[in-house]
Amino acid sequence: MTEAPGPLLELCDxxxxxxxxxxxxxxxxxxxxxxxxxxxxxxxxxKSTLLKTVNRLVEPTSGTVRFDGEPIANLPxxxxxxxxxxxxxSIGLFPHMTVSENIAIGPRLVGEKLAARRVEELLELVDLDxxxxxxxxxxLSGGQRQRIGVARALANEPQVLLMDEPFGALxxxxxxxxxxxxxxxxxKLGLTSVxxxxxxxxxxxxxxxxxxxEDGEIVADEVPRALLGGAGGAIAQGLVAVPRAQANxxxxxxx
Amino acid sequence: MSDIGTILLGLGDKLAAHVLLSAAAIALGIxxxxxxxxxxxxxxxxxxxxxxxxxxxxTIPALAxxxxxxxxxxxxxxVFGEGLPTxxxxxxxxxxxxxxxxxxxxxxxxxxxxLDPGVIEAADGVGMTFWQRLRLVEAPLSAPYxxxxxxxxxxxxxxxxxxxxxxxxxxxxxxxxAGLQTQNWVLVLAGCLxxxxxxxVTDALLGTIEKGLASRRRRLTFGALGAVLIGILAAxxxxxxxxxxxxxxxxxxxxxxxxxxxxxxxxxxxxEGYAVDYRDGLGSAVAHRAVATGAIxxxxxxxxxxxxxxxxxxxxPDRDTMLAEIAEWExxxxxxxxxxxxxFENAYGLAMQREVAHFGMFNDIGDLAARGQAMTxxxxxxxxxxxxxxxxxxxxxxxxxxxxxFSPTFMYNALKSGEADVIGAYTxxxxxxxxxxxFLDDPERAFPNYDAIxxxxxxxxxxxxIVVALSPLVGAIDVAAMREAxxxxxxxxxxxxxxxxxxxxxxxxxx
Numbered sequence: 039m040t041e042a043p044g045p046l047l048e049l050c051d052x053x054x055x056x057x058x059x060x061x062x063x064x065x066x067x068x069x070x071x072x073x074x075x076x077x078x079x080x081x082x083x084x085k086s087t088l089l090k091t092v093n094r095l096v097e098p099t100s101g102t103v104r105f106d107g108e109p110i111a112n113l114p115x116x117x118x119x120x121x122x123x124x125x126x127x128s129i130g131l132f133p134h135m136t137v138s139e140n141i142a143i144g145p146r147l148v149g150e151k152l153a154a155r156r157v158e159e160l161l162e163l164v165d166l167d168x169x170x171x172x173x174x175x176x177x178l179s180g181g182q183r184q185r186i187g188v189a190r191a192l193a194n195e196p197q198v199l200l201m202d203e204p205f206g207a208l209x210x211x212x213x214x215x216x217x218x219x220x221x222x223x224x225x226k227l228g229l230t231s232v233x234x235x236x237x238x239x240x241x242x243x244x245x246x247x248x249x250x251x252e253d254g255e256i257v258a259d260e261v262p263r264a265l266l267g268g269a270g271g272a273i274a275q276g277l278v279a280v281p282r283a284q285a286n287x288x289x290x291x292x293x
Numbered sequence: 294m295s296d297i298g299t300i301l302l303g304l305g306d307k308l309a310a311h312v313l314l315s316a317a318a319i320a321l322g323i324x325x326x327x328x329x330x331x332x333x334x335x336x337x338x339x340x341x342x343x344x345x346x347x348x349x350x351x352t353i354p355a356l357a358x359x360x361x362x363x364x365x366x367x368x369x370x371x372v373f374g375e376g377l378p379t380x381x382x383x384x385x386x387x388x389x390x391x392x393x394x395x396x397x398x399x400x401x402x403x404x405x406x407x408l409d410p411g412v413i414e415a416a417d418g419v420g421m422t423f424w425q426r427l428r429l430v431e432a433p434l435s436a437p438y439x440x441x442x443x444x445x446x447x448x449x450x451x452x453x454x455x456x457x458x459x460x461x462x463x464x465x466x467x468x469x470x471a472g473l474q475t476q477n478w479v480l481v482l483a484g485c486l487x488x489x490x491x492x493x494v495t496d497a498l499l500g501t502i503e504k505g506l507a508s509r510r511r512r513l514t515f516g517a518l519g520a521v522l523i524g525i526l527a528a529x530x531x532x533x534x535x536x537x538x539x540x541x542x543x544x545x546x547x548x549x550x551x552x553x554x555x556x557x558x559x560x561x562x563x564x565e566g567y568a569v570d571y572r573d574g575l576g577s578a579v580a581h582r583a584v585a586t587g588a589i590x591x592x593x594x595x596x597x598x599x600x601x602x603x604x605x606x607x608x609x610p611d612r613d614t615m616l617a618e619i620a621e622w623e624x625x626x627x628x629x630x631x632x633x634x635x636x637f638e639n640a641y642g643l644a645m646q647r648e649v650a651h652f653g654m655f656n657d658i659g660d661l662a663a664r665g666q667a668m669t670x671x672x673x674x675x676x677x678x679x680x681x682x683x684x685x686x687x688x689x690x691x692x693x694x695x696x697x698x699f700s701p702t703f704m705y706n707a708l709k710s711g712e713a714d715v716i717g718a719y720t721x722x723x724x725x726x727x728x729x730x731x732f733l734d735d736p737e738r739a740f741p742n743y744d745a746i747x748x749x750x751x752x753x754x755x756x757x758x759i760v761v762a763l764s765p766l767v768g769a770i771d772v773a774a775m776r777e778a779x780x781x782x783x784x785x786x787x788x789x790x791x792x793x794x795x796x797x798x799x800x801x802x803x804x
Binding site: 093095115116117118119120124126128129130131132133134143144147187190 | 409410411412413414415416417418419420421422425429430433434509
């Protein structure tokens, strides 16, 4: 499937404990180059915590994460995050910076100045008007802001894109459009993407591979077609049942 | 009486000193508060401790905080040597900086804790280091709130800085304290107007900076910042521009006689070509310490005060013996030089209204001890703390129903209005005659002698010119002349300024 041997991301017996509970209890996982993986589960299942161990926003209690074969604990934090795009639900655009400055922040941190042309390109990539660069974040809609969040995450030309409920706060139309856009960018830029979502339908429609988490453990690891065919066990099927029932009802209504 | 405009125009020096003191205190406050705030934002324990300390400081009255730095700095001399100033700019700066700490610290900590967690997560997510996050995200987003704290601190500091007059630091408090002393309300008003005006202008400028930071308009921010800097530079120029380092500093305690005598001395020195400066409104102990350490050059003090308060003596020899011993003690302990007596005595004594004393047949302090237990005694804020009072009280077995503190001016009013029946008054005070008061005799000689004497700091006593210029004052002022001069600034109407009163006094004594 890929030109280099071995997975791009490898999690070995990863555990994150808080005082009384384990958010992640011993997860091992390999993600190949170019995969689009969705992490699905109920609130509190540990999926966000697991995702954040990859860019070390969460430090695991034990276990290792390897990025391209290298344990990430050995990498300088800034350098690691430079190679990993991060998009999350509350977006976190810097309110005191223009859209252009927000997008260019990653390169700026390592002393590079992102060319105006490149900012326009990135805006075009996320379906925004290239002239929008001079605007301030508070002048934009939620959908526009998250598009900029994606553009900012891509400015460093990262190998990996991590997304934590990236479309959770958006209206359904924007959500659908941006989801498709991100999937297209994943292909176009040759990214390896990991997306946390609680929406199984979104996971099935966008991802190549769906991981289901429950109580800090991965309970299912299937391709979308297999899940729809009944694989993955009771918990996964419970999650799949919801969009399936909705689809059936809609089909009946249309008949 | 000079009109308020003239007084305000004459306050340039005080204003400059006030601006520099306040600016330095706020700058020091910022320099301490901001690193603490950064630390506190990373550690809740540090946040609790620092905010708790700053709040505690705030509960100490500003006047007391200023006064406390005198003994603190005095004890620190053990570490930093005798050169450490204990009066004037340094203690005022330290006390006011502590005062400025709380609003800056509180706003900075609050701003940090209220930062949008999403923005912080994004800053970490894009790979910012600690310092990058601080510089690029946290500082610019917190700046308007921190500025609001600095603004509050500035207004407080400018107000509290008026109190630094009492520890020998020139400020806009000088006219306020001088005016309060002599019921010269125009002088008080001028000081208040200048101080309030300064606070308002500062508040407006800092408010503009705050607005500029919040709306990200650089021109507004830097324009207002520039105006603040120009103000501080102007103050610096006024203070240090003219190369007036060689000024002779004359101290005055906080009552009229001291202000007048300081001007009299100053005018004599000025005619001899000296440049002079005044430190008005000093407390007794502070004033003596100031001349002994050279913080001021010249002071008029009183033999009995030095005898009991500084030397800690409780015996009461005749006035010549006392003066000789004081001169020897001053020379030995600090090198301070006693130039000589001015000629009059300003003793403490117990005074009553003449008709009350006459009607109640109070002739001496013994009568008061026998029949005055139901009375109220008034005194200036120092009086009841002084060893002389203790000595008198013990000598006669005095007991009163109540004792009340008044500023010297209000003490005489209290006697008139009956809020006090007897007061610890000053024998050279012009209001003794004007208010028709009598002093009760002191047959036990419990009050010591209070001859007014000129003290020269160790450095000033080596200046032949000063000694020559001031020697004609020795023995030249009798108590009648002093009373008249005091009354001319204390009376309710037709008040003279201290300068005018000093000139009239000079004429009267033929100098």
